[in-house]
Amino acid sequence: MKEIFDKCWELSRSGQDLVIFNQFDQMGNYLWHHEVTGPAVEEVLKQIMGPKTTIAVLWSPRASAGTIAAGDYLKLYPHSKIAASEALQCPTLLNNGFGAHRIEGIGDKHVPWIHNVKIPTW
Numbered sequence: 001m002k003e004i005f006d007k008c009w010e011l012s013r014s015g016q017d018l019v020i021f022n023q024f025d026q027m028g029n030y031l032w033h034h035e036v037t038g039p040a041v042e043e044v045l046k047q048i049m050g051p052k053t054t055i056a057v058l059w060s061p062r063a064s065a066g067t068i069a070a071g072d073y074l075k076l077y078p079h080s081k082i083a084a085s086e087a088l089q090c091p092t093l094l095n096n097g098f099g100a101h102r103i104e105g106i107g108d109k110h111v112p113w114i115h116n117v118k119i120p121t122w
Helices: 002-012 027-049 066-075
Strands: 057-061 081-085
Touching: 027 066, 057 066, 066 081
Parallel strands: 057 081
Antiparallel strands: none
16 A cells, blocks of 8 residues: 555656546545445435335445445435445454455555544444
């Protein structure tokens, strides 16, 4: 993960006309998933389950925090909850970052800066 952040900073300071979108620390990632992924999930569930759909839980693996934002959108349903999971091979939240890292794409010992850690637990 550190390498991703370092490269983003290096490119943004290079003086080139670049737009850097680091999904792990920019709210654009959260907002995109809140405004696009959340409504898309809702639409699919309504097509499958009918117009009187009540969403109780959105389960999502924890990565860049974007898909958790879709759960924040779905909180418009009364009593809806969000459940985040993570692989046992990379128990960043479960074991405070301790454990072997054998998964490509998610950073060991890293919680994205945009991760909504204020989600109530149940």
